[in-house]
Amino acid sequence: MNASPPHIVDSGASYVSLPFYELPVRSVIADKLFNFATTTGEWKPYYNFHAVQVSFDLAFEDPVLYTLGMKHKLAVGIIRLDPYTTYDWHIDTRRGVAVNMLLNNAKSNCLFSVGETEATHGFVELKYRLGSYYLFNNQVPHMVINFSESRYMMSVEFEADKNELTFDQLMRGMK
Ligand SMILES: [Fe+2]
Numbered sequence: 001m002n003a004s005p006p007h008i009v010d011s012g013a014s015y016v017s018l019p020f021y022e023l024p025v026r027s028v029i030a031d032k033l034f035n036f037a038t039t040t041g042e043w044k045p046y047y048n049f050h051a052v053q054v055s056f057d058l059a060f061e062d063p064v065l066y067t068l069g070m071k072h073k074l075a076v077g078i079i080r081l082d083p084y085t086t087y088d089w090h091i092d093t094r095r096g097v098a099v100n101m102l103l104n105n106a107k108s109n110c111l112f113s114v115g116e117t118e119a120t121h122g123f124v125e126l127k128y129r130l131g132s133y134y135l136f137n138n139q140v141p142h143m144v145i146n147f148s149e150s151r152y153m154m155s156v157e158f159e160a161d162k163n164e165l166t167f168d169q170l171m172r173g174m175k
Contacts, residue, residue: 019112019137020126021171027101029062030131030154034103037078037152048087050080054154064133065156068099071173073159078103081144081151089117092138096162097170098155100136102128106149113141135174137167 027033033054043050059076060066068074081087114122126134139162144151158165 018124019140019142019167021135021174022129023064023099023133023135023174025064025133026131027062027064027133029058029065030101030103032058032061033078033101033154034152037080037103043080046077046079050082051077052080053077068156072165075157075159077155077157079153079155081108081146081153083146083148083150085146087144089113089141089143091141092162094161095138095157096160096165097167098136098138098157099170100128100134100156101132101154102130103152103154104149105130106151107147108151109145111143111145112137113143117141135167135170138162139167 036054036058037052040052042052044052054076056069056076060069065076110126110128111123112126114124126136128134
């Protein structure tokens with residue numbers, strides 16, 4: 001039987017919405033961001049990753065990021081996860097929501113837990129499409145496992161923290 005998750009996840013006792021949402025508009029700067037990521041020497045440690053800031057001149061060439069930037073104080077960065085690295089199950093300490101876009105086809109998985117992260121539990125996968133923006137609920141337990149290539153992810157960091165801007169609030173503002 002095919003057990004691939006539908007758009008609604010049965011968490012046992014109740015139905016919950018998916019903790020991510022693909023925006024219907026594609027990025028026009030994904031290639032530029034990837035070129036920047038693979039040529040810049042400005043990487044800095046960021047939590048357990050490496051990160052580099054993206055200038056607003058570049059980011060705001062894209063109408064999606066420009067529109068977000070008019071509504072919210074934010075920074076745009078690219079996060080690099082090195083080969084054969086995993087980022088274990090966690091909930092972000094500060095961020096309620098992010099907007100993410102995967103920049104290369106590195107073999108990797110991004111999973112959200114369905115329910116508590118006990119020894120065994122269900123999950124749903126965010127299968128990133130290159131060049132698509134995803135609203136990402138950082139307050140649902142999630143993890144990343146990356147295989148043999150560096151993984152480059154653009155991520156919008158809102159100045160508003162989890163108490164000031166939630167996934168649901170940003171979703172409502174985008175529709
Ligand atoms: Fe996270």
